[in-house]
Amino acid sequence: MAERSYLFLQGPSSPFMARVAGEVRARGHRACRINLCPGDALFWRAGAARFYRGQLDDWPDYVEAFIERQAISDLVLLADGRPYQSRAIAVAARRGLRVHVIEHGYLRPDWITVERDGMNSFSRFPREAPAVRALSAGRPLPSLEPIEPESFLRYAIWDVAYHGANMLAGWLLTPHYVRYMIDHPIKEYAGWALKLLRAKATARRAEATVAAALARPGPLFLMPLQLATDLQIRLHSPFPHLSDAVAWIVASFAAHAPADATLLFKVHPLDAGWDRWPTRIGQLAAEHGIADRVFVADGGSLDALLVRAAGVVTVNSTVGLTALRAGVPLAVLGNAVYDIDGLSDGQPLAGFWTAPRRPDRQLFDDFLRALTWATQVRGEFTAETSMAIGAREVAARLTEDDDRLAPVPRPAEIGFRRAAEWALETRAR
Numbered sequence: 001m002a003e004r005s006y007l008f009l010q011g012p013s014s015p016f017m018a019r020v021a022g023e024v025r026a027r028g029h030r031a032c033r034i035n036l037c038p039g040d041a042l043f044w045r046a047g048a049a050r051f052y053r054g055q056l057d058d059w060p061d062y063v064e065a066f067i068e069r070q071a072i073s074d075l076v077l078l079a080d081g082r083p084y085q086s087r088a089i090a091v092a093a094r095r096g097l098r099v100h101v102i103e104h105g106y107l108r109p110d111w112i113t114v115e116r117d118g119m120n121s122f123s124r125f126p127r128e129a130p131a132v133r134a135l136s137a138g139r140p141l142p143s144l145e146p147i148e149p150e151s152f153l154r155y156a157i158w159d160v161a162y163h164g165a166n167m168l169a170g171w172l173l174t175p176h177y178v179r180y181m182i183d184h185p186i187k188e189y190a191g192w193a194l195k196l197l198r199a200k201a202t203a204r205r206a207e208a209t210v211a212a213a214l215a216r217p218g219p220l221f222l223m224p225l226q227l228a229t230d231l232q233i234r235l236h237s238p239f240p241h242l243s244d245a246v247a248w249i250v251a252s253f254a255a256h257a258p259a260d261a262t263l264l265f266k267v268h269p270l271d272a273g274w275d276r277w278p279t280r281i282g283q284l285a286a287e288h289g290i291a292d293r294v295f296v297a298d299g300g301s302l303d304a305l306l307v308r309a310a311g312v313v314t315v316n317s318t319v320g321l322t323a324l325r326a327g328v329p330l331a332v333l334g335n336a337v338y339d340i341d342g343l344s345d346g347q348p349l350a351g352f353w354t355a356p357r358r359p360d361r362q363l364f365d366d367f368l369r370a371l372t373w374a375t376q377v378r379g380e381f382t383a384e385t386s387m388a389i390g391a392r393e394v395a396a397r398l399t400e401d402d403d404r405l406a407p408v409p410r411p412a413e414i415g416f417r418r419a420a421e422w423a424l425e426t427r428a429r
Contacts, residue, residue: 004029005030005032005071006029006030006031006075007034007067007072007074008031008033008077009033009075009084009088010036010085011040011078012382013158013161014381015043015387016381016382016391017043017044017102018043018044019387019388020102020394021033021046023391023395024395024398024399025046027395029399031046032049032072033049034049034050034066035049035050035051036084036174036177037166037174037177038165038166038169038170039165041165042162042165052174053173053174055176059084060091063088063091074099074398075092075097076398077089077100077101077102079102079103079119080101080118081180082180089101093410099117099118100115100397101113101119102114103119104318105318105376106318106338106371106375106376110379110380111372111376111377111378111379112376112379112394114376114398115375116405120335120337121236121335121411123375124408125371125374125375126370127337132367133363135369135370135373136366136368139369142372144325147378147379147389148384148385148386150382150383150386154382154383160189180231181229182228182229187274188272195273205297209296210264210300212295213297214304214305214308216260217260218260219260219311220262220308220310221261221263221264222264222306222309222312222323223249223313224266224302225246225268225271225277226314226316227268228242230242232315232334236335237333238418239315239333243275243280245315245334246265246277248349249313249333249349250263250281250284250285250294251288252349252425254285254290255350256353256354258353262294262295263293264297265294265296266300266302266305267296267299278298302319302322303326306322306326306328309328310328310329310356311329312330313330313333314330314331314336316334316336321338324359324364324367327359327361328358328359329352329358330345330359331344331345331349333349333418335414338367339417340363343359343363346417349418349421377393377396377397379391379393
């Protein structure tokens with residue numbers, strides 16, 4: 001195998017990317033790193049690293065010169081929408097480098113996504129059922145059993161260490177660094193502190209809310225809320241903010257759902273609470289005259305809700321795949337790798353409330369076979385055993401000579417198939 005040279009950029013708040021680099025070197029290749037902030041350096045113990053201290057506007061020229069100087073063949077990074085990542089991807093694509101985007105798995109738990117070029121809107125994965133079936137031929141159905149329990153405490157400690165390093169030393173080491181987050185870390189942590197103090201009361205309210213929603217006799221529709229800061233919302237959906245999607249869903253449900261139908265919003269487990277979803281959604285429901293039919297739960301068992309659900313509406317959450325696995329009809333409002341006719345329900349949202357269509361079970365199995373073979377490896381970013389497995393699996397995928405999926409043209413502008421529908425319904429109101 002010819003030696004290749006891998007440039008690693010920002011990874012998760014853990015030693016995971018450094019371990020991947022070690023595995024890449026063990027396979028006979030070179031690996032180096034550009035740290036964008038002190039938090040990056042804190043978790044990189046693989047050597048051959050340097051800081052970028054310049055302005056964001058100067059970053060493309062810097063990274064292009066670095067690629068030329070170091071004869072880089074492959075770019076490896078977490079996510080595809082952060083400001084430094086997206087600009088580096090554009091440079092790498094122009095120069096013909098292989099771009100490897102790493103992220104939490106489309107499947108959960110204990111899976112990691114490894115995609116060439118990008119995810120969701122930029123994914124090479126086919127979006128037509130015949131192509132999915134052809135890609136799945138001869139592939140085994142994957143085991144979806146977890147490897148080991150995730151440690152939220154370790155995740156939290158590492159996250160605080162990452163952002164703490166940036167706050168303490170960023171002014172000196174990388175004074176021009178631009179965070180990808182919307183909110184300052186201190187605001188996030190303050191929200192989490194309040195949430196932990198109220199955890200028992202919140203759990204009791206969630207249990208009562210879910211019980212009340214499940215007790216209603218008509219069809220139950222579920223909307224799993226994503227994080228408003230999530231790049232899947234900010235980049236891979238038509239909505240400027242998650243609240244725009246929520247407003248459309250409430251208005252559409254009020255206008256088109258059966259009179260006995262119930263809509264339950266489930267708050268994301270990592271939501272810090274600053275969006276005040278119970279209050280905001282309650283006000284929206286009251287404005288549309290459906291306050292008695294709309295519920296918001298900050299907790300509750302997703303599996304229990306899916307057993308009862310007549311349908312799930314999502315922007316592009318990984319809960320969408322969980323719903324499809326459970327055979328629950330799914331409406332997708334943003335761009336998602338699983339938004340395929342026959343899996344998701346592509347009819348207008350107005351029709352989904354009255355006649356949701358169940359996914360094709362055989363197509364879903366074919367989709368799982370194809371997706372795991374083409375874009376997924378086992379592993380995780382924080383738990384010890386899962387990290388070790390994931391580092392080996394990711395490195396093996398990075399160093400393959402052949403592409404698993406054929407290249408597709410990168411769109412100059414991202415399109416959204418429900419953007420016109422959303423705009424039309426919004427104007428109608």
